[in-house]
Amino acid sequence: MKKISLLILLPIVLGLSVVSFVTKGQSHLNSNSERISSQWVFYNDSGKLNYKRLPAGDQIMDFSHAGYLGGGVMLPDLPVKITVSPSGDDDTENIQKAIDAVSEMPLFGDFRGTVLLAPGEYTISKTISIEKSGVVLRGSGSGLSGNEKSTLRLSGDPFNALSISENSAHHNNSKKEESNLVYTKISNKYVPSGANSFSVEDASLFQVGDLIVIRKPVTESWVKFMQMNDLVRDGKPQTWLTVGSDLITERRITEISDNKITVDVPLSDSYDLDYLNSPGVVVEKGMTRSPVKQSGIEHLNIVSPLQSISHTKSHFTALRINGEDCWAKDLYIQETMNSVGIKGKRITVENVTVSREAPHQGASKPAEFAPNGSQVLIHRCKVIADNVWFVATGKGIPGPIVILNCDFAGNMRAESHQRWSTGMLYDNVRAKNGGIDFRNRGSMGSGHGWSMGWGIAWNCEARDYVIQNPPGAANWMIGCIGASQPMPRPFNAGPNLPEGIIDSPGVHVAPASLYLAQLNERLGRKALENIGYEIESLDHISF
Incomplete structure (x- = not known):
């Protein structure tokens, strides 16, 4: 793994001890003796991170749990079991067949082994799957x-090149077998974003180690409070979130004290019972399932035919991951569209570059990175393209x-896109000809509305930003270079x-980096080295 060296210094700024990370050869993370502390996350006199809270108790969450095995763990190097060479044909x-053969080998701990593609060019005409x-x-x-x-050249009718996901038929069957649902409800009147504990009506139903599902109900009163009940486009009502549906968060119980439950990862959203009763916030025991775990894609060049079309038409994509503790690293992806899609949790994507020369056609745009899972870390990645969502x-x-230490070259934007995702961090992201947004998209799409709550842009550089505060929530723009652009709701003549x-x-x-500072405090300097950020000095640091 290529390592980026970091120097941690401890300047005294405004009477507070602060930690600055320095990346050699990359000025965007360089320490600056004039650098001031954020008022929202800062080091106290003992060298510990302090968090300023909003009046209801909400705070910037600890993002350090994002990534493979929950952050700060080196990606494994599995032994080669089978080597494949180019055939000159499909x-x-x-x-x-090589992947399937390794997949039938016995597990040694959590691992089976690697299929190695020798140098050369490989033609593929349908999805290569790890199941x-x-x-x-x-x-x-x-x-x-x-x-x-090793180049994978995509040919034939459009398809997705690589997939890490369990067989869909098995996935559906496993859900049907689940029965005897165990659940209770949150009893706190308000649970703030960033909290890692809450009280329930009956915690005796659970044990430490249980996977739990927290269901935030979409109620009519909450939708109205969020001012999302009046979306109209072309004279037709648009639905932001369907009343009666749930917003789902999974966590694992680490401690139970009376009816108070503590979980492994802080909550990325708040829960206000003034707008969520009834039915209230349900906490249920998670279902048993067997996703693909500990699998990865590494060191490949993926090349699609040129696609000067709209992404609403059939098109080549590069990678889909839907698993747990999986990864992709060192990929050079050329000319695909909607290139990298991520579901599941505890996923790391590092050193992945997406490059497009063919212009995308149409107003609706493809998303080159779509992190639609939880505890996802995308770092040291690039997009080089216009008219796309980075x-x-x-x-x-x-x-x-x-999204950490990434470069986006082109005239478009990185954003949260639709319908209330929560807890996203852009940390040292450069989009100097584009923008970064946490905003209300109103009736855009089919009623995307408020796209993000509790999001942070930290020490980023962009041409401009649209960072807006939803009702009852917050988004932050901290230490960022580039203009903030106030805007009304799209298609709305309002203020x-x-x-x-x-x-x-x-x-x-x-x-200098919120994620790395949080990871350093939670797991120590070795965790930073494990993901490629090597600390040269810890002089005068108290951990």
């Missing part, structure tokens, strides 16, 4: 660095979702919506 079957845990497809290089590479989330996605919380505009703050 290689789809040869590659898939079992502990399996890696590895090329000999992506072409982003080094001379050797990053976009779907409906009701719970954080933490972290500008409330701007988000803006702290230190035009001047980067300490800590």
Whole structure:
């Protein structure tokens, strides 16, 4: 793994001890003796992170749980079991047979092994799938660095190139077998965003270690409070979120004390019973399932035919991950559209570049990175394209979702896209000819409305930002370079919506990286080294 060196310093700024991360050779993370502390996350005199709270108790969440195995864990290096070489013909079957053979090997711990593609060019005409845990497809290089590479050249009718996901038939059957639902309800009148504990009516139904599902109901009163009950486009009513549906967050119980439950990852949303009763916020025991785990895609070049079309038409995509503790690293993806889609949880995507020369056609745009899972870390990635969403989330996605140390070159935007996702961090993201948004999209799409709550842009650089505060929630723009653009709701002649919380505009703050500072505090310097950020000095730091 290529490591980025970090130097942690401890300047005393405004009477507060702060930590700054320095990335050698990359000025966007460089320490600055003039750097001030954020007022929302800062180091106290003991060197511990402090969080300023909103009046109801909400705070910026701890994002450090994003990534493989919950953050701060080195991606594994699985041994090669089978090597495949180019055939000069269609290689789809040869590659898939090798993956299937490794998939039938016994697990050694959590792993089976790797299928290695020798250097060269491989033609594939349908999706290559990993459907079992502990399996890696590895090329000999992506072409982003080094001379050797393994290229997958997509041919035929459009399809998705690579998939990590359990067989859909097995997935559906496993859900049908679940019975005897165990549940209670949250008893707190208000649970703030960023909290890691809450009280329930009856905690005796659960044990430490249980997976739980927290269901935030979409009620008529909450939709009205969010001012999403009057969306209209072309004279037709639009639905933001369907009343009677649920917004779902999964967590694991780490402690039970009387009726108080503590969970492994802080909550990315708030729960206000003034708008959620009835039926109230249900907490139920999670279903047993067996997703693909500990599988990855590495060191590949993926090349699609040029696609100068709208993404609403059939098109080539690059990668779909739907599992737990899976990863993709060192991929150079060329000319696909809606390139990388992520579901599941505890997923790391690192050193992935998406590049498009063919212009996308149409007003609706593809999302080159779509992090639609929880505890997702996308870092050291790039998009080089115009008229695309660099990053976009779907409906009701719970954080933490972290976009760290990424570069987006083109004239478009990175954003939360639709229908109330929560807990997203853009940390040291550069989109100098584009923008970064947490906003109300109103009737755009089919009623995308408020797209994000409790999102943070931290020490980013962009041409401009649209950061807006939803009712009863907040979004932050902290230490960011670029203009904040007040805007009304789209297709609405009303006034500008409330701007988000803006702290230190035009001047980067300490800590230099929120995610790395939080990870360092929770797990220590080794966790940063494990994901490629090496600390050179810890002088005068108290952990």
